[in-house]
Amino acid sequence: MLLIKNLTASINGTPVLKGIDLEIKAGEIHAIMGPNGSGKSTLGKVLAGHPAYEVTGGEVLFEGRDLFSMAADERARAGLFMGFQHPIEVPGVSNSSFLRLAYNKKAEAEGRDELDPLEFDDFIHEKIKLVAMREEFLDRSLNEGFSGGEKKRNEILQMAVLEPKLAILDELDSGLDIDALRVLGDAVNRLQRADRALLIITHFPRILETIQPHYVHVLSGGRILKSAGKELALELEERGYDWVLEASAAGGAR
Amino acid sequence: MSSTFNVVTSQEYKYGFVTDIEADSAAPGLSEDTIRFISAKKGEPDWLLEFRLKAYRHWLTMAEPDWAKVNYARPDFQAIVYYSAPKQKTPKYASMDEVDPELKRTFEKLGVPINEQAALAGVAVDVVFDSVSVTTTYKEKLATVGIIFCSFSEAVREHPELIKRYLGSVVPSSDNFYAALNSAVFTDGSFVFIPKGVTCPMDLSTYFRINNKDSGQFERTLIVAEEGASVSYLEGCTAPQFDTNQLHAAVVELVALDRASIKYSTVQNWYAGDKNGLGGIYNFVTKRGLCKGVASRISWTQVETGSAITWKYPSCILLGDESIGEFYSVALTNHKQQADTGTKMVHIGRNTKSTIISKGISAGDSSNSYRGLVKVQPKAEGARNFSQCDSMLIGQSCSASTFPYIEVQNRSARVEHEATTSKIGEEQLFYFQQRGIPAEEAISMIINGFCKDVFRELPMEFAVEATKLLSLKLEGSVG
Numbered sequence: 001m002l003l004i005k006n007l008t009a010s011i012n013g014t015p016v017l018k019g020i021d022l023e024i025k026a027g028e029i030h031a032i033m034g035p036n037g038s039g040k041s042t043l044g045k046v047l048a049g050h051p052a053y054e055v056t057g058g059e060v061l062f063e064g065r066d067l068f069s070m071a072a073d074e075r076a077r078a079g080l081f082m083g084f085q086h087p088i089e090v091p092g093v094s095n096s097s098f099l100r101l102a103y104n105k106k107a108e109a110e111g112r113d114e115l116d117p118l119e120f121d122d123f124i125h126e127k128i129k130l131v132a133m134r135e136e137f138l139d140r141s142l143n144e145g146f147s148g149g150e151k152k153r154n155e156i157l158q159m160a161v162l163e164p165k166l167a168i169l170d171e172l173d174s175g176l177d178i179d180a181l182r183v184l185g186d187a188v189n190r191l192q193r194a195d196r197a198l199l200i201i202t203h204f205p206r207i208l209e210t211i212q213p214h215y216v217h218v219l220s221g222g223r224i225l226k227s228a229g230k231e232l233a234l235e236l237e238e239r240g241y242d243w244v245l246e247a248s249a250a251g252g253a254r
Numbered sequence: 255m256s257s258t259f260n261v262v263t264s265q266e267y268k269y270g271f272v273t274d275i276e277a278d279s280a281a282p283g284l285s286e287d288t289i290r291f292i293s294a295k296k297g298e299p300d301w302l303l304e305f306r307l308k309a310y311r312h313w314l315t316m317a318e319p320d321w322a323k324v325n326y327a328r329p330d331f332q333a334i335v336y337y338s339a340p341k342q343k344t345p346k347y348a349s350m351d352e353v354d355p356e357l358k359r360t361f362e363k364l365g366v367p368i369n370e371q372a373a374l375a376g377v378a379v380d381v382v383f384d385s386v387s388v389t390t391t392y393k394e395k396l397a398t399v400g401i402i403f404c405s406f407s408e409a410v411r412e413h414p415e416l417i418k419r420y421l422g423s424v425v426p427s428s429d430n431f432y433a434a435l436n437s438a439v440f441t442d443g444s445f446v447f448i449p450k451g452v453t454c455p456m457d458l459s460t461y462f463r464i465n466n467k468d469s470g471q472f473e474r475t476l477i478v479a480e481e482g483a484s485v486s487y488l489e490g491c492t493a494p495q496f497d498t499n500q501l502h503a504a505v506v507e508l509v510a511l512d513r514a515s516i517k518y519s520t521v522q523n524w525y526a527g528d529k530n531g532l533g534g535i536y537n538f539v540t541k542r543g544l545c546k547g548v549a550s551r552i553s554w555t556q557v558e559t560g561s562a563i564t565w566k567y568p569s570c571i572l573l574g575d576e577s578i579g580e581f582y583s584v585a586l587t588n589h590k591q592q593a594d595t596g597t598k599m600v601h602i603g604r605n606t607k608s609t610i611i612s613k614g615i616s617a618g619d620s621s622n623s624y625r626g627l628v629k630v631q632p633k634a635e636g637a638r639n640f641s642q643c644d645s646m647l648i649g650q651s652c653s654a655s656t657f658p659y660i661e662v663q664n665r666s667a668r669v670e671h672e673a674t675t676s677k678i679g680e681e682q683l684f685y686f687q688q689r690g691i692p693a694e695e696a697i698s699m700i701i702n703g704f705c706k707d708v709f710r711e712l713p714m715e716f717a718v719e720a721t722k723l724l725s726l727k728l729e730g731s732v733g
Binding site: 091092 | 680681
């Protein structure tokens with residue numbers, strides 16, 4: 001589904017990604033972990049097409065297509081979704097009209113029927129149950145005045161509406177209490193299918209207890225230093241990141 | 255793939271065509287003779303000529319205001335044509351059949367309903383082309399309930415006592431430089447009179463069109479709502495695309511007596527000049543409403559999208575106790591446009607209330623300023639004001655400023671002012687794009703959300719037009 005080959009990227013001329021190789025297949029869940037400033041979030045933003053980052057080298061294929069030949073909105077309609085660490089607030093734009101426009105853009109691109117406001121109303125009422133969101137949040141302005149947890153809930157609601165092939169979830173756990181984390185983790189698990197894939201970007205291993213990854217990668221200094229199965233997450237929880245960094249510096253971590 | 259956020263082009267102005275029509279024009283230049291010429295053309299009574307001359311003599315002593323945050327070459331007042339009218343046999347068309355077909359086509363092209371059969375249901379229109387009113391629809395129907403809706407010139411002939419009583423009663427001829435100029439040379443406009451207790455059964459509307467390259471448009475609008483009367487009035491305007499600047503200096507006066515209500519809505523789309531700032535209308539307008547009676551209400555709603563320079567402060571004088579003044583404004587500037595606009599709310603009566611909601615949107619290299627005065631006079635016991643001024647910036651080279659002036663001379667008054675500045679930046683657009691929404695649609699959605707509090711004050715037809723207009727004006731604002 002996603003093939004990243006020797007990807008390098010920079011922001012304002014400063015290299016942030018220094019050669020990433022990663023393959024994500026349909027049905028897989030990958031976790032990218034690493035200390036703050038390691039480049040984890042950058043990887044997500046570069047894949048999603050954030051304009052502040054410049055791709056300086058390498059190649060990314062998404063479903064066999066050259067990802068970087070597609071504009072950010074095109075990537076989204078092709079099925080690439082990113083759950084934001086800090087979702088944007090947009091006053092005056094109702095959450096439901098935003099969700100409907102996003103849904104219809106994708107439907108249009110896939111040649112499916114667009115939903116009118118009434119049809120969408122039925123559709124969205126099913127979806128909000130999945131993330132246990134209260135109905136009133138649909139009529140409120142997009143993310144405006146939402147708490148950190150409510151914003152994250154809204155991100156997963158958007159994921160449920162768009163049903164992406166590949167969802168990149170950037171620090172889903174930040175700002176969430178344990179109960180909310182479990183609800184959203186369960187929702188993400190229910191959305192996962194054999195023809196979809198997940199890339200979880202996180203600093204803390206806790207979220208991986210709910211969303212269990214097949215692979216865990218440690219990213220630091222713009223490179224993947226270590227890749228292993230989910231047991232690596234547990235090890236990181238016990239030992240922290242330093243040992244991976246040190247082992248890598250000594251040349252043995254891989 | 256560095257930052258792709260910059261401003262490039264915008265939709266071409268689709269009203270920029272010129273109507274080729276024979277005009278009856280005065281020679282360029284301004285003098286007492288010009289004023290006598292205009293007055294004679296219109297067959298005006300002596301008192302009106304005196305009103306004009308007095309205004310002109312005062313104007314000669316005045317200096318053009320320079321406090322607004324706008325830069326432009328001062329108009330050459332001797333190069334302007336102060337009277338230009340499509341040639342016609344009779345002073346006023348008796349019926350639509352007599353209107354020059356070329357003119358009819360012009361307004362059809364502009365989408366202005368001058369033909370009653372084809373008109374939008376429920377909107378009566380006065381159509382002003384350069385210096386004269388071409389036609390007024392639904393006049394007879396409105397007359398059956400005692401409403402007067404006609405061109406200003408006709409009102410001077412048919413209802414001189416009303417004009418004499420109210421002309422200059424809200425905006426004195428010496429009020430400011432452009433109001434004085436208008437008082438001296440105004441040519442036409444609309445007059446509305448809603449008698450006691452009557453609710454106007456349809457929206458009234460005036461459509462202004464500047465066609466002549468060298469002419470200025472100096473129209474005068476006067477709306478009087480007697481005790482308990484109410485009316486909703488709409489104003490629209492366009493002009494052809496010329497490389498030179500045309501001057502538009504209008505005066506609008508509203509008078510609301512006891513418990514009367516006037517709602518005045520404008521969608522201003524004068525030609526704004528090209529993207530390098532060549533050409534465009536100088537829009538220097540004085541609009542003021544007098545809430546003269548107890549519990550009267552005047553509400554201004556404006557969507558300002560055109561003109562090279564906008565200098566405009568629709569205001570309310572809250573004289574009657576418990577009167578209410580409202581100002582809802584969206585001002586959008588793009589390219590080299592400059593707008594300095596806002597309002598004045600002057601609280602004189604007790605328990606008077608005012609609300610100001612201003613939304614400024616700047617794109618390109620434009621400059622957009624809100625300037626507003628809230629003044630509470632000593633006797634305005636219990637006066638209340640709420641102001642909210644929000645600015646939105648699109649791109650890096652535009653600017654937004656807010657100049658709120660607050661003068662309170664009564665301790666029981668409550669005045670609240672809130673202001674925000676936001677930016678449609680990369681992060682916001684990226685968020686929308688990441689959900690599959692293209693940048694243009696994202697901007698349109700963000701802008702409409704930003705302007706929602708103002709748009710919902712507009713009559714339905716206007717709200718739809720305003721939404722489309724803003725999207726058009728910003729088309730191509732992000733690359």
